[in-house]
Amino acid sequence: MINFKSVSKKFGSNLALDNITLEIKQGEFVFIVGPCGAGKSTLLKILTRENLPTSGKIMVGNVDITKIKDSDVPKFRRKVGVVFQDFKLLDDRTVFEQVALTLEVQGKSDKEIQKAVEHTLKLVEIWDKRNLFPKQLSGGEAQRTAIARAIVGKPDIVLADEPTGDLDLKTAWGVIQLLNEINSWGTVILMATHNQEIVNTLKKRVVVLKQGKIVKDSKEGKYE
Amino acid sequence: MKRAIKFTRRNIRRTPFQAIAASMVMLLTFLALQAFIILAAGSQTALRYFESKPQVIAFFKEGTTNQDVTAIENALKQEIRVTNIKFVSKEDALQIYREKNKNDPTLLELVTASILPASLEVSTKDPQDLAPIADILKREPVISEVIVPEDVVATLTSITRIIRYTGGATVGFLMVFATLVIIMIISFKIRIKRTEIEIMRLLGASPGFVRTPFILEGMFYGVTGAVLAWIINYSLLWYFTPFLQGYLEDVKLLPVNLLFMLTLLGGSLVVACLVGAIGSFAAVRRYLKI
Numbered sequence: 238m239i240n241f242k243s244v245s246k247k248f249g250s251n252l253a254l255d256n257i258t259l260e261i262k263q264g265e266f267v268f269i270v271g272p273c274g275a276g277k278s279t280l281l282k283i284l285t286r287e288n289l290p291t292s293g294k295i296m297v298g299n300v301d302i303t304k305i306k307d308s309d310v311p312k313f314r315r316k317v318g319v320v321f322q323d324f325k326l327l328d329d330r331t332v333f334e335q336v337a338l339t340l341e342v343q344g345k346s347d348k349e350i351q352k353a354v355e356h357t358l359k360l361v362e363i364w365d366k367r368n369l370f371p372k373q374l375s376g377g378e379a380q381r382t383a384i385a386r387a388i389v390g391k392p393d394i395v396l397a398d399e400p401t402g403d404l405d406l407k408t409a410w411g412v413i414q415l416l417n418e419i420n421s422w423g424t425v426i427l428m429a430t431h432n433q434e435i436v437n438t439l440k441k442r443v444v445v446l447k448q449g450k451i452v453k454d455s456k457e458g459k460y461e
Numbered sequence: 462m463k464r465a466i467k468f469t470r471r472n473i474r475r476t477p478f479q480a481i482a483a484s485m486v487m488l489l490t491f492l493a494l495q496a497f498i499i500l501a502a503g504s505q506t507a508l509r510y511f512e513s514k515p516q517v518i519a520f521f522k523e524g525t526t527n528q529d530v531t532a533i534e535n536a537l538k539q540e541i542r543v544t545n546i547k548f549v550s551k552e553d554a555l556q557i558y559r560e561k562n563k564n565d566p567t568l569l570e571l572v573t574a575s576i577l578p579a580s581l582e583v584s585t586k587d588p589q590d591l592a593p594i595a596d597i598l599k600r601e602p603v604i605s606e607v608i609v610p611e612d613v614v615a616t617l618t619s620i621t622r623i624i625r626y627t628g629g630a631t632v633g634f635l636m637v638f639a640t641l642v643i644i645m646i647i648s649f650k651i652r653i654k655r656t657e658i659e660i661m662r663l664l665g666a667s668p669g670f671v672r673t674p675f676i677l678e679g680m681f682y683g684v685t686g687a688v689l690a691w692i693i694n695y696s697l698l699w700y701f702t703p704f705l706q707g708y709l710e711d712v713k714l715l716p717v718n719l720l721f722m723l724t725l726l727g728g729s730l731v732v733a734c735l736v737g738a739i740g741s742f743a744a745v746r747r748y749l750k751i
Contacts, residue, residue: 314663338660343465
């Protein structure tokens with residue numbers, strides 16, 4: 238599904254990713270862990286084509302995303318859902334509108350949008366909050382909105398960059414269970430996190446990064 | 462496009478004060494622009510009116526015969542500079558006098574056709590031909606006096622020229638100013654919407670999807686300003702028409718022609734769309750990197 242082949246990324250003289258080779262199969266849930274500055278966010282940003290690697294190849298399906306034309310990047314990004322630590326919700330849009338935006342950019346009809354958004358908001362259990370604005374939501378509700386926005390377009394991959402970073406433990410678990418459920422449909426989840434408890438309890442594949450290098454890659458791994 | 466219009470509407474509705482400020486600036490720009498165009502068109506019409514009026518008036522001495530008048534008329538007809546010759550008899554002159562003083566019976570009682578001189582009104586193609594035609598008429602022994610209103614035309618010509626040049630320069634300046642205002646407003650909007658733009662990019666929005674609402678928004682401000690300015694200008698013209706008509710007398714400027722005003726509206730809308738589109742496109746190119 239996703240294949241990093243000798244990927245390196247340099248920012249000036251700083252080597253953020255150093256010769257990363259990593260294969261992620263369809264339906265996998267992978268934690269990317271490591272200290273700050275280890276390269277976790279850079280890895281995710283390369284997968285959304287926000288950054289290009291300095292060298293190496295990244296295959297998503299049969300496509301080398303480092304080679305796709307700029308004009309084809311939007312189409313590629315529709316296959317990847319992204320969830321952020323700070324939610325990145327738009328202040329002037331309701332929960333419904335935030336989620337609808339994903340489908341609006343894809344050019345879906347109003348009828349399709351109504352149906353898909355309703356289904357997704359019910360799935361993440363915030364349908365009753367659909368008319369509220371971000372300031373009226375709790376942290377957990379905001380993150381569920383962000384997850385709904387990421388998955389409403391039925392992406393093949395969901396990238397979550399510290400999605401529980403700003404949440405209390407109970408709320409964080411709710412978010413993780415939701416991501417786990419999404420993973421059970423066959424969607425690849427790639428989650429960068431610092432949360433040891435979550436990683437160690439969930440027993441999923443763990444890739445440990447340190448100074449831009451993979452230092453450990455274990456199935457049902459632990460974060461020490 | 463339907464979705465782009467929806468996004469534009471939402472952008473405008475959710476930042477109403479910015480939208481009002483932007484439309485007001487465009488309103489002022491188009492108010493001045495349309496006022497200049499109305500002024501330039503009005504002065505042009507006034508000039509045409511004065512140019513088309515009998516510009517040289519030659520009064521005949523008492524006892525001038527019809528043969529003398531015909532001879533002068535025939536001589537003038539040979540002149541290619543002359544466009545029209547009109548003989549005003551003593552009776553015609555009395556008729557004109559009565560018409561002009563119909564509200565003053567005292568003045569009408571005192572005047573008879575015998576004390577009014579017959580005259581010849583001569584029009585020329587160009588105001589510059591007035592003086593040579595006047596010289597020809599002055600040489601005729603049966604003519605007592607020649608009036609040349611060339612100063613009015615010369616003044617009006619120069620005023621029209623000034624309006625045309627300063628109007629052109631001002632309109633050009635205002636166009637640049639309006640475009641810069643749109644660039645400033647749209648770039649400001651792009652800045653405050655950078656999170657939304659970033660999200661849309663990550664959700665897979667095409668560059669066109671992100672850019673189009675900003676371009677439509679710029680066009681909307683231009684069009685709103687132009688339409689409001691047109692309504693204000695037209696209302697002011699309508700309101701002042703009775704007052705101005707007293708000054709303009711025979712010059713057929715007012716009430717202003719509806720077709721002219723509709724053309725002005727159409728032209729303003731085209732210019733507004735262009736200014737809005739060019740301004741916002743420039744802002745999008747400069748500040749919106751997708």
